[in-house]
Amino acid sequence: MLLATTKVADVDRFIRIFSTKGADKRRLHGSNGATVFRDPSEPDRVWAIFDWDAEGWKNFVSDPEVPAILQEAGHVGKPQAAMLLGHYEA
Structure with missing residues (x-):
């Protein structure tokens, strides 16, 4: 699991790209x-919980095609992964 946040210019535009081109690239x-x-x-801020490991995230953010997808989605700045502090029962 991974939690990330980013600011976007337009949430509807972000969702449209996140759920299509972004999803295809993340799946890869x-x-x-x-x-x-x-x-x-x-x-203008969104949060996403990903079913993804840290290595996959690192590979995604270093993929040379990703900046164009982020720009098309209207990201304002780079997405940031939150630091996991722990997992607790109940």
Whole structure:
């Protein structure tokens, strides 16, 4: 699992590209899917929980075709992965 966040120019545009071209590229790097949330206090920020390992994420962000996909999706800056602090029962 991996949690990442980014700011976007337009959420609808972001979802349109994230769910098509972005999904195809993530799949090539081993992603098994994502759940996306809109930040309640920052309407231009989205959060995604990926079913993905750290190596796949690293390969994705270093893929030379990814910057054009991010630009088309309207990212404002680079997506940032959150640091996992732990996993706790209940």
